[in-house]
Every structure is written in structure tokens, then in C-alpha cells.
Amino acid sequence: MPQPISQSIHSLENELGITIFQRTSKGTMPTPDGEIVISKLLEMKTKYIELYEDINRAKNGDYLKLRISYANTFGHIIKQALVSFKKEFKDIQIELLEKLPQQICEEITTNCIDLAFIPEEKELMNRNFDIETLYTSHFCICVGKNSRFRNKEFLTSKDLRNESIIVLDSTSHKEMVKRANLEGNSIYVTVTVTEPIGEFIMSSNAFTIMDNFSLKGHDHITNGTLVQIPFKDPDYFYRDIWAVHCNTNLSSYTKEFSKHLRAQFD
Secondary structure, three states: OOHHHHHHHHHHHHHHOOOOEEEEOOEEEEOHHHHHHHHHHHHHHHHHHHHHHHHHHHHHOOOOEEEEEEEHHHOOHHHHHHHHHHHHOOOOEEEEEEEOHHHHHHHHHOOOOOEEEEEOOHHHHOOOOEEEEEEEEEEEEEEEOOOOOOOOOOEOOOOOOOOOEEEEOOHHHHHHHHHOOOOOOOEEEEEOOOOOHHHHHHOOOOEEEEEOOOOOOOHHHHOOOEEEEEEEOOOEOEEEEEEEEOOHHHHHHHHHHHHHHHHHHO
């Protein structure tokens, strides 16, 4: 080991009161305390590189930009996550793209985005992507305030047998309908975007199925015009909610954004 490096290590050991390396039959190895120190130093090196790059971008007027695609089910809480994230990272530009899960999967495989938020997707499971499970949701039924079901503790497919359902034209939502054994229900309307679903529910006796977090904090829930009721048949239906970190060069920032989104589930 070069003498200047050795001296720096001894100085750090004396300052911290620990031994960082020890000699063994296999050579010089880090001690348990040394492994912690090395890990922290690597984190500091990464942060230093990020700081250096951010300063250079700011000097050149070239601010960092994150392209984030998200499935419709995230529509409300992802906006809350954005506000929270921007308070901490004011100079990072964000491009939010709401898309259907099948479109997002295509973007992931073609490296068109930096970060994706989607419900679990089988076709991505066996591929080399950095997938983080943010949350495990359970299915809920959404009805209007005048629905005869509004005060029910939970609903089953039998309860809903004669009711009309609103379906989102995505493979993910259709899979939810299939898993919940609601394929036999008459379809009130099929939509390609989520925005009008609430209006259709409030103006009819139709319902839809969604993740339990989809309308968290939404005005329609807080003022009681829409009601979410757990779905059981006979047990809850669960699915994992993912963050897919697509750009390894920006993973420290994408992981920060997913941390802010994860906080919205709590």
C-alpha cells in the first residue's frame, strides 16, 4: 500500500478509535468497522461526484432532467410526491408522463425514460431491471355517495353481480377485473384515461375497481362524493406496486423520487 494512503488510513483510525484493516492469511482485509467506513466513504464519493456534476450543469444552464412515466393508478399521489421532491431538489426538472402500463413497459425496454411507476408486471420480472417494491396494495371498489353499497364494510363479486362496471382500456385494469371475477358484469363504459371515471360513477350506479391508494387524499374522497370499499372474495386481492429505475446514471435521483412517493403511502 503506498505510504501516503497508509498514513491517511492510520490517521483516520486514530481519529475514529478503530482498526480499518487487518492482516490475515488471505491478505489485508477490512474489519467489520472498516467495512462500515469504506461503505460510507463510497457514499461520500458518489455524493461528491453528483455535487460536481450539478455545479457544472448549473454553470452551463443545463439543469438535470428526469423523465418519469407512471401508470394511471398513481394519478393523485404522484403529484403529491412531486411537490415534496421539488422542495428538496429545486433545480431538477421533472417530466411526468401518465401512460398505460403496456406503454410504460415498452418505454422501459427501449430506455426512453429514467423512472417508471407501475403495478407488478410479469414480463419484467425475469429481466435485468432495478425493480423496487414500493407498496403492496389491495383491491377496492369505488362507488358514488348515493350507492346502496356506500356503508358496506367490504364487497364481493356476488354483491356486485348485477351492477355495471367502468373499465379502463389497459391490460393491467382488465387483469384486475378478471382476478376479481367481475368479467361477467355489464360494462357501463370503457375509457382510455382515468379523468372521467369519477364523473361517470357520481352520475350513475356504476362502479369501478382500483388499488386502495389510487384516490388517497383526493377531493372526491375527502368530501364524500366517492367512496372506496375493500373488495374480498373471500379474502383481499393484493398486488405489488413497483418503481423501476431505468437509468443507472441517475439512480441516486430516481431513488430519491421513489422515496418521496413511498412516503405518500404511509
